[in-house]
Amino acid sequence: MPESATxxxxxxxxxxxxxxxxxxxxxxxxxxxxxxxxxxxxxxxLSGLVEEFGSERVVDAPISEAGFTGVGVGAxxxxxxxxxxxxxxxxxxxTMDQMxxxxxxxHYMSGGHWKVPMxxxxxxxxxxxxxxxxxxxxxxxxxHVPGLKVVLPSTPYDAKGLLKxxxxxxxxxxxxxxxxxxxxxxxxxxxxxxxxxGVADVKRAGDxxxxxxxxxxxxxxxxxxxLLEKESISAxxxxxxxxxxxxxxxxxxxxxxxxxxxxxxxxxxxxxxxxELAALIAEGAFYDLDAPVKRMAAMHVPIPFSPPLEDxxxxxxxxxxxxxxxxxxxx
Amino acid sequence: xxxxxxxxxxGADTAVQRDKWIHMYRxxxxxxxxxxxxxxxxxRALMPGLAHLYSGEEAVAVGICEALRIDDYxxxxxxxxxxxxxxxxxxxxxxxxLLGKEAGYCRGKGGSMHIxxxxxxxxxxxxxxxxxxxxATGAAFAAKKLATDRVAVCxxxxxxxxxxxxxxxxxxxxxxxxxxxxxCENNLYNEYTHYTETTAGDVLSRATAFGIEAASxxxxxxxxxxxxxxxxxxxxxxxxxxxxxxCNTYRYTGHHVGDIxxxxxxxxxxxxxxxxxxxxxxxxxxxxxAQGLAGAPALKEIQDQIRARMEAxxxxxxxxxxxSVDEVEKHVYA
Ligand SMILES: Cc1ncc(C[n+]2csc(CCOP(=O)(O)OP(=O)(O)O)c2C)c(N)n1
Numbered sequence: 001m002p003e004s005a006t007x008x009x010x011x012x013x014x015x016x017x018x019x020x021x022x023x024x025x026x027x028x029x030x031x032x033x034x035x036x037x038x039x040x041x042x043x044x045x046l047s048g049l050v051e052e053f054g055s056e057r058v059v060d061a062p063i064s065e066a067g068f069t070g071v072g073v074g075a076x077x078x079x080x081x082x083x084x085x086x087x088x089x090x091x092x093x094x095t096m097d098q099m100x101x102x103x104x105x106x107h108y109m110s111g112g113h114w115k116v117p118m119x120x121x122x123x124x125x126x127x128x129x130x131x132x133x134x135x136x137x138x139x140x141x142x143x144h145v146p147g148l149k150v151v152l153p154s155t156p157y158d159a160k161g162l163l164k165x166x167x168x169x170x171x172x173x174x175x176x177x178x179x180x181x182x183x184x185x186x187x188x189x190x191x192x193x194x195x196x197x198g199v200a201d202v203k204r205a206g207d208x209x210x211x212x213x214x215x216x217x218x219x220x221x222x223x224x225x226x227l228l229e230k231e232s233i234s235a236x237x238x239x240x241x242x243x244x245x246x247x248x249x250x251x252x253x254x255x256x257x258x259x260x261x262x263x264x265x266x267x268x269x270x271x272x273x274x275x276e277l278a279a280l281i282a283e284g285a286f287y288d289l290d291a292p293v294k295r296m297a298a299m300h301v302p303i304p305f306s307p308p309l310e311d312x313x314x315x316x317x318x319x320x321x322x323x324x325x326x327x328x329x330x331x
Numbered sequence: 332x333x334x335x336x337x338x339x340x341x342g343a344d345t346a347v348q349r350d351k352w353i354h355m356y357r358x359x360x361x362x363x364x365x366x367x368x369x370x371x372x373x374x375r376a377l378m379p380g381l382a383h384l385y386s387g388e389e390a391v392a393v394g395i396c397e398a399l400r401i402d403d404y405x406x407x408x409x410x411x412x413x414x415x416x417x418x419x420x421x422x423x424x425x426x427x428x429l430l431g432k433e434a435g436y437c438r439g440k441g442g443s444m445h446i447x448x449x450x451x452x453x454x455x456x457x458x459x460x461x462x463x464x465x466x467a468t469g470a471a472f473a474a475k476k477l478a479t480d481r482v483a484v485c486x487x488x489x490x491x492x493x494x495x496x497x498x499x500x501x502x503x504x505x506x507x508x509x510x511x512x513x514x515c516e517n518n519l520y521n522e523y524t525h526y527t528e529t530t531a532g533d534v535l536s537r538a539t540a541f542g543i544e545a546a547s548x549x550x551x552x553x554x555x556x557x558x559x560x561x562x563x564x565x566x567x568x569x570x571x572x573x574x575x576x577x578c579n580t581y582r583y584t585g586h587h588v589g590d591i592x593x594x595x596x597x598x599x600x601x602x603x604x605x606x607x608x609x610x611x612x613x614x615x616x617x618x619x620x621a622q623g624l625a626g627a628p629a630l631k632e633i634q635d636q637i638r639a640r641m642e643a644x645x646x647x648x649x650x651x652x653x654x655s656v657d658e659v660e661k662h663v664y665a
Binding site: 067 | 404406435436437438439440441445447448449454455457459462463464465466467468469470471472473474476477479483495496499500502503506507661662663664665
């Protein structure tokens with residue numbers, strides 16, 4: 001983190017500040033989405049933006065995710081830099097054709113002639129008691145598609161720096177925010193800064209085991225690392241920050257150093273982000289590993305409503321702690 | 332509302348008017364002869380993929396695009412060669428694209444269904460039915476925000492009336508008064524099914540329900556298409572909002588070149604009737620002759636010139652190299 005003065009911001013404030021700064025810097029940046037203007041979204045992430053930038057640039061759209069995502073694609077091709085707001089990550093299903101068949105492919109199909117510099121901001125994450133259609137973490141779907149970039153910030157600092165980079169990127173970028181993290185506080189510099197896409201961050205250095213974690217799971221991994229420390233196990237927490245582009249080198253180097261790896265992600269494990277990262281580490285660090293790479297992810301079930309059921313569907317600091325301890329100290 | 336073809340405006344310069352109609356004739360002949368070459372390339376197995384020919388529908392693309400400026404936008408469809416040519420693309424680079432050659436508009440990476448060209452405002456053909464309705468509406472959104480006074484035209488077949496996103500963006504376009512014109516090319520068939528089997532109720536009402544100005548026009552009469560298109564385009568340019576234009580037309584050949592035996596969904600008599608009674612080239616040329624604006628030899632000469640141009644363009648494409656294999660990983664990201 002740079003040396004300049006910092007203050008504590010929430011994750012939501014950091015996102016808002018990134019948007020406001022980019023909108024001040026570049027008049028082509030605009031926001032399109034449901035209840036983004038006066039309402040500032042159900043999570044109040046955008047509060048105050050319409051007051052500063054007006055309804056010409058903070059545009060309330062009808063409940064037409066495919067429609068206004070498509071508008072974002074066309075507007076990005078022809079001179080604007082839209083930030084399309086999809087209220088819940090579950091609703092990306094309605095935008096799939098626009099993102100996968102249009103946005104992701106236009107640059108390639110046109111032989112490099114058209115570009116789609118747009119950002120889709122949306123959410124992920126369970127445990128908000130929102131049940132099966134408002135709790136999914138579907139970032140693996142977009143990570144699967146060449147032509148898209150996928151960002152998974154885990155701290156206010158990362159959220160601000162990565163979002164600014166995403167808005168300046170010439171490609172379609174999908175930016176997933178953990179809705180349970182909006183109130184998380186952290187230090188954010190007052191000065192302008194950006195964070196490049198495709199650079200992992202070691203959130204905590206350690207020697208005995210690597211916890212590779214994304215988005216919501218970074219905080220879980222950090223808390224598990226605290227618990228492990230009490231048992232004299234030194235855990236390293238590595239956050240790739242973007243699933244594509246992906247900083248393979250940092251992940252593999254950490255795995256080689258500690259020789260044990262757990263990969264954590266709140267999306268589904270089957271055919272998901274943990275599968276990809278574990279495979280990559282197994283291929284890149286096989287001869288340095290002392291144990292098979294372990295994956296921890298959402299259970300392969302629709303997210304249930306009932307709290308005791310929902311709570312067991314995703315990794316927690318306790319389950320991660322126990323898994324890590326048994327890998328390091330087999331009984 | 333059904334529109335008749337405009338007559339000469341009183342006092343307008345006849346020579347200018349004549350040149351305009353002759354130019355449209357040239358454009359329509361270009362599309363017809365381009366597609367003849369495509370058919371030939373395809374049947375000689377020189378063209379990979381699928382070929383959806385525009386023959387029979389020429390008056391729609393030409394009538395609409397002639398009402399546009401070069402910097403106005405279009406989005407196109409799987410049946411898009413006519414739109415590209417009418418918007419100003421050159422046949423040699425189009426043929427090169429169809430053959431997957433590096434000289435093609437998309438360096439061979441798009442093919443017949445994805446030709447795009449920023450220089451002529453062509454945002455791209457689209458192989459997803461209804462896939463470009465958002466893009467065209469977004470281009471109109473940007474034109475309005477950036478105050479460029481550009482207009483966007485979204486071409487789609489009547490098959491796209493089945494796609495929900497069309498209704499999402501029409502609602503947006505009317506709410507936000509966007510300069511976009513939805514051009515429904517009703518050639519009667521969604522692939523192999525008559526559109527009345529797939530389309531309930533009335534077509535225009537779907538647009539008027541949103542308060543969008545809508546009209547039907549004889550899509551075989553380029554003068555009629557041009558007349559109504561000009562009115563819709565000027566309206567949109569003045570900031571008065573979107574339009575919806577249904578152009579009634581007919582595709583002469585199969586859904587794609589390989590769709591040969593099609594009597595199970597439409598009769599040879601029907602096809603013949605459209606070709607002899609409603610051919611867009613014939614409709615215009617007969618009018619030109621009757622008005623004394625062109626003689627038969629002049630029209631024949633136009634055809635010969637264009638045929639030679641198409642042959643040269645095909646030759647160029649055939650002789651052009653394929654992209655080198657390292658092109659495969661280029662342009663995934665900008
Ligand atoms: C979303 C989608 N569904 C199905 C198809 C397969 N398909 C290609 S063309 C076509 C029919 C299109 O009919 P219409 O829109 O009327 O256009 P036309 O071919 O008549 O020009 C279909 C179903 C497709 N390309 N995209």
